[in-house]
Amino acid sequence: MLPLHITNETSRLRAVVLGTAVSNGPTPTAEEAYDPKSLEHILAGTYPVEVDMVREMEAFHDVLKKYDVQVFRPEIIENYNQIFSRDIGFVIEDTFIKANILPDRERELDAIQYVIDQINPAKVQRPPEEVHIEGGDVMPWNDYIFIGTYKGSDYKDYITARTNMEGVAYIQSLFPNKIVKEFDLVKSKLEARDNALHLDCCFQPVGKDKGIIYKSGFREEADYVFLLNLFGKENLFHITRDEMYHMNSNVFSIAEDVVVSERNFTRLNTWLRSKGFAVEEIPYAEIAKQEGLLRCSTLPLIRD
Numbered sequence: 001m002l003p004l005h006i007t008n009e010t011s012r013l014r015a016v017v018l019g020t021a022v023s024n025g026p027t028p029t030a031e032e033a034y035d036p037k038s039l040e041h042i043l044a045g046t047y048p049v050e051v052d053m054v055r056e057m058e059a060f061h062d063v064l065k066k067y068d069v070q071v072f073r074p075e076i077i078e079n080y081n082q083i084f085s086r087d088i089g090f091v092i093e094d095t096f097i098k099a100n101i102l103p104d105r106e107r108e109l110d111a112i113q114y115v116i117d118q119i120n121p122a123k124v125q126r127p128p129e130e131v132h133i134e135g136g137d138v139m140p141w142n143d144y145i146f147i148g149t150y151k152g153s154d155y156k157d158y159i160t161a162r163t164n165m166e167g168v169a170y171i172q173s174l175f176p177n178k179i180v181k182e183f184d185l186v187k188s189k190l191e192a193r194d195n196a197l198h199l200d201c202c203f204q205p206v207g208k209d210k211g212i213i214y215k216s217g218f219r220e221e222a223d224y225v226f227l228l229n230l231f232g233k234e235n236l237f238h239i240t241r242d243e244m245y246h247m248n249s250n251v252f253s254i255a256e257d258v259v260v261s262e263r264n265f266t267r268l269n270t271w272l273r274s275k276g277f278a279v280e281e282i283p284y285a286e287i288a289k290q291e292g293l294l295r296c297s298t299l300p301l302i303r304d
Contacts, residue, residue, distance in 0.1 A: 002118045005302050006091040008142050009205050010253040015070040017085045017112055017299035018061055021053035021287070025079035035197055037245075037291035048286035053083065059282040060260065060297065066280075067254050072301075074111035082108055084292045085299040086200075087162075089116075090135035092145065092175060096301075098126045099134045115301075125174065133167030136198025136296055141205055144179045145171055148199025151184045151219070162198060181226065184219040196244075200295045203227060204249045207256050210235045210275060212268065214244040237271050246285075250293035254280070260294050 002015065027047045033039035041047040064071050074082045088108045089098050096119050098109060109116075116124060127133060137148035149163045165182070172180040183203070185196040196202040202217025211227065213236045218224045228236065239248045248268050251261045261269050263281040272279050284293055 001120055002115070002301055004091050004094045004096060004119060004123065005304075006140055006300055007093060007303070008140055010207060010256050011303040012255045013064075013067070013069050013253070013300055013303050015072070015300075015302040016064065017072045017074070017115060017301065018064065019057065019083040019085040019297045020073050020076065021050060021057050021083050023076050023078045024050045024053060024081055024083070035291040037289060041289045046289065048289050052286040056282065056284050056287050057083070057297065060284070060294065063260055063280045063282060064254070067258065069254065070302075072112070072115050074108065075114065077107055077111055080107060081290075082111060083287060083290065084136075084296045085112070086135040086292075086296045088112070088135070089299055090138050091299075091301055092138070092140050092171070092178075094123055095174065096124045097133075097171075097174070098124070100127055100129065100132055101134060112299075127167070127170050131166045131170045132162060132164040133170065134162040134198060135299065136200050136292075137163040137167075138171070139199060139203075139205070140178075144181055145175060146199060146203075147171060147180060147182045148185045148196070149182045183223045186217055186219050197291050198296070200250050201247065201291075202244060202249055204251065204295060205231075206251070206253055206259055206272070207275070207277065210237070212237045212239060212249040212251070214239045214241075214249060216241065217244060237268060239268070243268070247288050247291075247293035250295045252294035252298055262288065262293065 028042060030039055030042050033042055061071060087099060087101055089096060139146040147168050149165055149168055168182045183199060196217035202214040205211045209231060211231050213227060215224050248265050251259050253259050258278045259272055260280045262284045264285060269279045
């Protein structure tokens, strides 16, 4: 049995599911795009090709192996996008929660069933149908669980709104001893620079008390101020609209002092090093074209 244990975003990682870009399928049509950034690249003819994405994911895999992390990969489904394992499930404490994802992504869960089979069945939860929640919106942070959502009355009109308030209430019911704090995120179907697809597109903690943040990703200034007060302004790295678009907040922590980052994030990586982090830089710019990056590609199972 896998002894699941996740209480935050940065403790030393021991086991993770890393997605795969093998047999990723043909470039989607514009009608098939799930998000504005993919749409932008489909229309421009710059959508990433499989060979480049496989190379990027293998670079990530190599870094994880360097730190002796146990890495699980999804079983390959032919011509099917299986890169973003964070969307399909997540762990809080010792519980694995299956996400209610977009219906045509259901097979992604089947591809990691062999991992789920190694978990105590009593610790595997599937939310009821009306609960929408994806792992990119869920961040355990010690006493807190941060959750990205969209509170607009037009929620159902946004394919980019992935977690609803029923999802927030569901997590609160599973973890009554945690402080569940939801954040109302800015969504756009057409402009990727104004679309926080998930919470990790505009915020992520690093280390013990630091974080990366994009102020304009929050619909309510009070949500931004909450994080400002919790972490302290001097501990938050503020990214620009363009850096948000390139997914600067979507790095991944292997430990409290080790962060995997995209090699082009010059300003961020310089800041991280100035704060004492070891930064493992890898190429991930092609995968970023699908509006997802390093955190999105991982489903952590065990941290210290």
